[in-house]
Amino acid sequence: MHQADENRAIQISWLAFAYPCLLFAYIGQAAYISRDPSAYSNPFFNTVPPHMFYPSLVISILAAIVASQALITSTFQLLSQIMHSSYFPHVEMIYTSSKFHGQVYIPIANWLMMIGTVIVTAVYHNVRFIESWHLQSCANAPGRPPDLATPMVFVSFS
Amino acid sequence: MTFITTNLVTLVALIVWRKHPLIVFLIWLPFVTFDGLYLSSSLVKVPNGAWFTLLLGGILASFFSLWRYGKEKQWTSEAMESVRLNDLIISYSESATPKSYSSVRNRADSVANRLFLKLPRYSGAELSIIKGFGIFFDKAGTDLHVPQVYEHFVTKFEAQLSAVVFLHLRALGCPHVTEEERYTVAKTSVKDVYRLTIRYGYNDHVVTPDLGRLVYDEVRKSIIRGTTSGVRPVDATVATGNDTTTLNMNGTTDTAAAAAVTSTPDHDSNEQVADDEKQHHHPSSPTPSPPFKSTSASASATASSKSIALRLKTLDDSYESQTLFLVGKEQLRITHRKGLSGMLERAILALFLFVRDNTRQKVAQLDVPVDKLVEVGFVGLI
Numbered sequence: 153m154h155q156a157d158e159n160r161a162i163q164i165s166w167l168a169f170a171y172p173c174l175l176f177a178y179i180g181q182a183a184y185i186s187r188d189p190s191a192y193s194n195p196f197f198n199t200v201p202p203h204m205f206y207p208s209l210v211i212s213i214l215a216a217i218v219a220s221q222a223l224i225t226s227t228f229q230l231l232s233q234i235m236h237s238s239y240f241p242h243v244e245m246i247y248t249s250s251k252f253h254g255q256v257y258i259p260i261a262n263w264l265m266m267i268g269t270v271i272v273t274a275v276y277h278n279v280r281f282i283e284s285w286h287l288q289s290c291a292n293a294p295g296r297p298p299d300l301a302t303p304m305v306f307v308s309f310s
Numbered sequence: 311m312t313f314i315t316t317n318l319v320t321l322v323a324l325i326v327w328r329k330h331p332l333i334v335f336l337i338w339l340p341f342v343t344f345d346g347l348y349l350s351s352s353l354v355k356v357p358n359g360a361w362f363t364l365l366l367g368g369i370l371a372s373f374f375s376l377w378r379y380g381k382e383k384q385w386t387s388e389a390m391e392s393v394r395l396n397d398l399i400i401s402y403s404e405s406a407t408p409k410s411y412s413s414v415r416n417r418a419d420s421v422a423n424r425l426f427l428k429l430p431r432y433s434g435a436e437l438s439i440i441k442g443f444g445i446f447f448d449k450a451g452t453d454l455h456v457p458q459v460y461e462h463f464v465t466k467f468e469a470q471l472s473a474v475v476f477l478h479l480r481a482l483g484c485p486h487v488t489e490e491e492r493y494t495v496a497k498t499s500v501k502d503v504y505r506l507t508i509r510y511g512y513n514d515h516v517v518t519p520d521l522g523r524l525v526y527d528e529v530r531k532s533i534i535r536g537t538t539s540g541v542r543p544v545d546a547t548v549a550t551g552n553d554t555t556t557l558n559m560n561g562t563t564d565t566a567a568a569a570a571v572t573s574t575p576d577h578d579s580n581e582q583v584a585d586d587e588k589q590h591h592h593p594s595s596p597t598p599s600p601p602f603k604s605t606s607a608s609a610s611a612t613a614s615s616k617s618i619a620l621r622l623k624t625l626d627d628s629y630e631s632q633t634l635f636l637v638g639k640e641q642l643r644i645t646h647r648k649g650l651s652g653m654l655e656r657a658i659l660a661l662f663l664f665v666r667d668n669t670r671q672k673v674a675q676l677d678v679p680v681d682k683l684v685e686v687g688f689v690g691l692i
Contacts, residue, residue, distance in 0.1 A: 234374060239374040240374060241665060241666065242671070243669065247485070250485035253483055253484055253485065272362075276359075
């Protein structure tokens, strides 16, 4: 696949699919909260239609897995970039694909992240603490209810 | 998060896209107002746990800056010490050696060209020749300077391996590099010293126990490729990559010499070879001028083909005797600095060196024959 095709695919799928979905979700949540202000405590689960709790739970777990993978991948990617620009010592880096050139895996970064997150989750059982790590909140992000998604990010390493 | 990205885009607009500052400001203002509003409202979370994120970010950022700072110091120190080959070694013929250069006494062999450490920066001593094919790992690969390990080797031992290759390995961010694009060989100002750059992708494995053979083959092929303008087709030499290569080439050189002795009038080219050959067989006569100074084109071609044969012979002999891999290990010592800021600088650099020592690639991990591996340590000042 050529670089230009990839760019085009991302542009179309984001503009035509992801962005409208995002807008619908946010607007729907906002509309619900404007009627029932008490829903603000947990917008995602409080605004899902009746009897839809478990399906939305599944979706939110899946979304959390995707999010955590994205986080890990982007960490490797960022690390490889700062290594190339000499802001970080060179550590072992494994290219995982011969088709997509930028895909890298950095073993030591993976281990460090795993150890770090396990320690933090073990020390602080309080999920609110982890939630408040996000200085500027992702709390309202659809499909990522804070109470569930954030610990999922850390669990799904193993 | 959005606060940061907003400001980053603003910087890009100003610096890269070169938009007018006023336009940028007018677009930036509403965005940053909202972002600032959200950011400040979430500052209440700092005592609850957000301090952890901030702390982590701070630690990472200072580590990155530390590494960059140390690297820049290291580069400055290396740049001051790096030297070009023609500033390091100079070659004189037997008779033309200036008085200021001291020759090795009582040498049995008489070589046409002798190598000296160049004055005034270096001692002016003659380099004795060690039999062997030396592969010096060239970390920087500037194509201008010699690898630091080579400079230290040559100046300290006052010795030169009979054939030398500066090997620069360049990793590219693609899976494979094709055979044609992979190797670049260049001659240098000193005969029998070559530069080889190997470009490789992440699925290519270059550093193998067979690396010596590979380097030898590539240098050899490129010397032969230089014969395209020569009079004698150097056949049978293209078949590299097997054990008969050296034999083949020796065979070719021998035939050439034989042809030169029994030169027949119907082969003009052979006659010229014979002339050249004669000159070479009398060490007392002045050394033949380098090919590029020759007046007649055909004489030049003959001379170059002759010099190619000589180069190949030296290369083959060196490779036959032994192959050495020379790796530099640069230790850095922090120079003395005065005052409080000097102490701080020393502490930062010490931390940098600690990280550097613990993350550097160990020579033991280099997958080349251990008994052929030489690590030359030296100390740089930062």
